[in-house]
Amino acid sequence: MRKKVLLMGKSGSGKTSMRAIIFANYIPRDTRRLGATIEVNQTYFKFLGNLVLNLWDCGGQDHFMENYFTLQRENIFKNVEVMVYVFDVESLEIDKDIIYYQRCLESLAQHSPNAKIFVLIHKMDLIHDKYRDDTFNKRKEEISAFSKFLDVKCFKTSIWDETLYRAWSCIVQELVLNSSLLENSLNDFADVSEADEILLFEKTTLLIVSQSLRKENTDLKRFERISNIIKQFKINCNRFDTTFQSIEIKNGNLTVIIDVFTSNTYIMVIVTNPNITPALTIHNIKYAQKHFEHLETSQPQT
Amino acid sequence: MLRPSALRQLLSQGTAGTIQATILTTRSGEYLDYVLRNDLQNQSVSSSSLNQSQKNQINVKSLCAIICSVYQSYQKLSHAFADILNYVIIDCDMYRLAIRPVGNHLICICADSNTGLGILKLKINSLADSLSSILNFAIYS
Numbered sequence: 001m002r003k004k005v006l007l008m009g010k011s012g013s014g015k016t017s018m019r020a021i022i023f024a025n026y027i028p029r030d031t032r033r034l035g036a037t038i039e040v041n042q043t044y045f046k047f048l049g050n051l052v053l054n055l056w057d058c059g060g061q062d063h064f065m066e067n068y069f070t071l072q073r074e075n076i077f078k079n080v081e082v083m084v085y086v087f088d089v090e091s092l093e094i095d096k097d098i099i100y101y102q103r104c105l106e107s108l109a110q111h112s113p114n115a116k117i118f119v120l121i122h123k124m125d126l127i128h129d130k131y132r133d134d135t136f137n138k139r140k141e142e143i144s145a146f147s148k149f150l151d152v153k154c155f156k157t158s159i160w161d162e163t164l165y166r167a168w169s170c171i172v173q174e175l176v177l178n179s180s181l182l183e184n185s186l187n188d189f190a191d192v193s194e195a196d197e198i199l200l201f202e203k204t205t206l207l208i209v210s211q212s213l214r215k216e217n218t219d220l221k222r223f224e225r226i227s228n229i230i231k232q233f234k235i236n237c238n239r240f241d242t243t244f245q246s247i248e249i250k251n252g253n254l255t256v257i258i259d260v261f262t263s264n265t266y267i268m269v270i271v272t273n274p275n276i277t278p279a280l281t282i283h284n285i286k287y288a289q290k291h292f293e294h295l296e297t298s299q300p301q302t
Numbered sequence: 303m304l305r306p307s308a309l310r311q312l313l314s315q316g317t318a319g320t321i322q323a324t325i326l327t328t329r330s331g332e333y334l335d336y337v338l339r340n341d342l343q344n345q346s347v348s349s350s351s352l353n354q355s356q357k358n359q360i361n362v363k364s365l366c367a368i369i370c371s372v373y374q375s376y377q378k379l380s381h382a383f384a385d386i387l388n389y390v391i392i393d394c395d396m397y398r399l400a401i402r403p404v405g406n407h408l409i410c411i412c413a414d415s416n417t418g419l420g421i422l423k424l425k426i427n428s429l430a431d432s433l434s435s436i437l438n439f440a441i442y443s
Contacts, residue, residue, distance in 0.1 A: 194306045276306045279332040287303045 002044075003175050004054045004079050006115075008068075008104055009086030010097055011036060011060035014122045014159065018086070019043075019057050021159055022168050022205050025235055028159045039064055040076070048176060048202060048209060048264045049296040069103050073111070077104075080112035082171060086120045087143075089127060089135060089156075094142075102146055117152045118171050119143055125158040132156065162224035165231075169208040169224065176209055178295065185295060186212035193284040194276060196254075199223065199268040200261065206231040209265060215272070226268065230258065248278050257281055262293045304436065306335065312432060313337040316425050320414040322397065323360050324429070327408050331370035334407065336362050360412060369410050373401050389426060391419060400426040405437035 007015045017031035023045050037059035045053040058068060058076065068076045085104060091097055101119075108115050121139050124132055136156040143154060155167035173179060182200070189212070190198045196215040199208055206227045234244040246259040254272045259282070261267035269281055313324040314337040325336040338360060373390055380387040389402040393415070400411045400422045411426050 189303075192303050192305050273306070275310070275335075277332075277334055279328055280304060280306060280309070280334040283328075283334060284303045 001050055001177065002052045002054050003081040004056065005171075005175075006076070006080050006083040007055060007057045007086070008083065009060055009122075010065075010088060010091065010093075010100065011062075013060060013086040013088040013091075015057055015060065015086050016041070017159055018120075018122070018157075018164060018168075019055060021164065022207070023055070025204075025231075025238070027232070027235060031159060036061065039067075047172070047205075051175065051177060053172075053175065065100055069107060073107055077107040077111040080108060080115040082116045082118065082174060083108055084118045084120060084171060086122050087139065089121050089123050089139065098142070098146055101143070105147060105150065116174050117147070117150060118167065119147075119152055119154045120157045120167050121154065122157050124156045124163065125160045162221065162228040164224075165207065165227040166221070166224035168205070169227065172202070172205075172207045173209065179210060182210045182292075182295060183212065185292065186210055189284075189288050190214050193269070193271075193281060193288075194273060195269045195271050195281065197268075197270040199226070201227065201230070201266040201268065203260075203264050203266060206234065206266070230266075248282075250278055255281065257285065259285060261285070261289055262296050264296060265292070304334070309335050310337060312429075314342060316411065316429050317342060320417040321411055321425065322414060323362065323365075323410075323412040325362060325366060325369075325410045325412070326433070327366045327370060327410065329370060329374070329403075329406060329408060331367040333362055333366045338362070365410070365412065369399065369401050370408060373403075373408060389423070391422060393419075398422060402426045402430045404430045404433045407433075407437055409433065 007019060009015050016034050016037050017026075020026035020031055020034060021028060023043070037057055039059055041057040041059070043055045043057070045055060047053050056076070058064065083104065085101055087097055087101075105117070108117070121136055124136065127135050136154075140154045144152065153170065155163065155170070157163045157167050176182070186198050186200065189195075191214070196213075197217070198212040200210040201207065202209050208223050208227060211223070230244075237244040247256070249256040252274070254270060255276070255278050256268065256270050257278060258266060258268045267285060269285060271281055309326070313326065313335060316324045317337045317339050321339060323336060323338045325333055327333045372392070376390055377387050389400060392399040392401070396415060398413045398415055398417050398419070400413075402409050409426060409429055411422060411429070413422055
């Protein structure tokens with residue numbers, strides 16, 4: 001099952017860096033050596049069993065952009081499942097950015113009317129902390145004004161913190177085939193094992209694919225933070241020629257177990273009940289593995 | 303799968319009379335869950351007297367490690383004689399222990415030294431039977 005994801009935006013907005021960090025295990029510092037993308041860079045990424053993400057990283061130079069809207073219009077904008085448009089928050093040519101964005105929307109409406117659209121206001125780390133929310137809201141309003149009648153989701157992102165993971169987790173969750181079935185199964189699993197939260201991560205990107213929450217938690221940014229932390233840990237393990245397998249943390253307040261789950265996912269189980277031993281939770285995880293592996297491999301082919 | 307609250311309820315059913323503790327553990331000595339008779343008795347007691355009972359409590363972690371090691375030793379011995387070990391009953395100074403495998407786990411009942419061996423055997427077998435359908439399913443599926 002192939003799904004086409006368009007990554008568009010002006011030149012230098014951060015598309016290729018984003019792609020490198022999420023899908024190619026780059027650390028933010030390493031993205032400095034990435035050069036300008038020439039034309040379209042197509043990559044295939046196997047995601048969760050039989051889902052293949054066909055990522056089209058489109059170079060943002062003016063010359064290429066003109067080409068996309070004219071000669072290559074049908075080729076680029078046909079059969080698109082998701083379009084991710086990246087705005088550089090520090091761009092001095094906001095009007096020009098908006099014009100390109102509108103042209104993308106028009107082309108998309110013509111060739112892939114059912115495509116989902118995500119807008120990332122990128123490089124937010126360059127804005128001072130106290131102005132960040134205001135700047136983001138202002139931009140979001142501007143963009144919403146130009147995307148009337150379309151369901152566009154906006155995120156503020158930066159490669160230097162966990163916000164990038166939040167945006168891409170949402171993007172990827174739109175593409176997962178049987179997400180509701182997966183979530184229901186996770187809810188059942190959380191119920192029986194009496195866990196407070198269960199998160200399912202994709203193995204390579206560490207993006208959150210599904211979750212089950214039984215208890216309220218006030219920290220809304222915890223998901224992407226966890227993705228970021230574990231990914232960094234995994235990259236560091238690889239550097240020392242070892243592979244990350246599992247983490248088990250138990251203290252007075254909670255037990256956290258992160259372990260390999262199916263062939264494409266990691267699971268994170270959080271239990272706050274002090275009477276439930278890690279061994280019991282691990283037993284339950286091993287038991288549930290078979291069911292979820294079966295869910296993954298038996299996805300409907302459409 | 304084992305629902306923690308249900309498992310605890312099952313184990314506490316056996317922990318009555320002269321039975322001091324019922325423990326479900328892995329073959330490698332890590333306990334999945336346990337119920338101590340002191341815990342059941344002291345559920346509604348104030349914190350000061352709780353400290354006293356804590357001192358008299360069985361150290362479950364050490365006990366698990368020891369019983370698993372002991373069981374494995376006897377199992378190796380039984381293999382040497384081409385025999386299958388079903389359960390082990392150990393008569394010690396302070397306690398009597400019964401250990402029985404269920405699937406990939408072990409159940410242990412720890413009772414006072416004046417407990418009848420017959421009741422011990424009955425309890426461990428009935429507990430194993432209750433858990434076997436759940437735990438054995440995990441191996442074969």
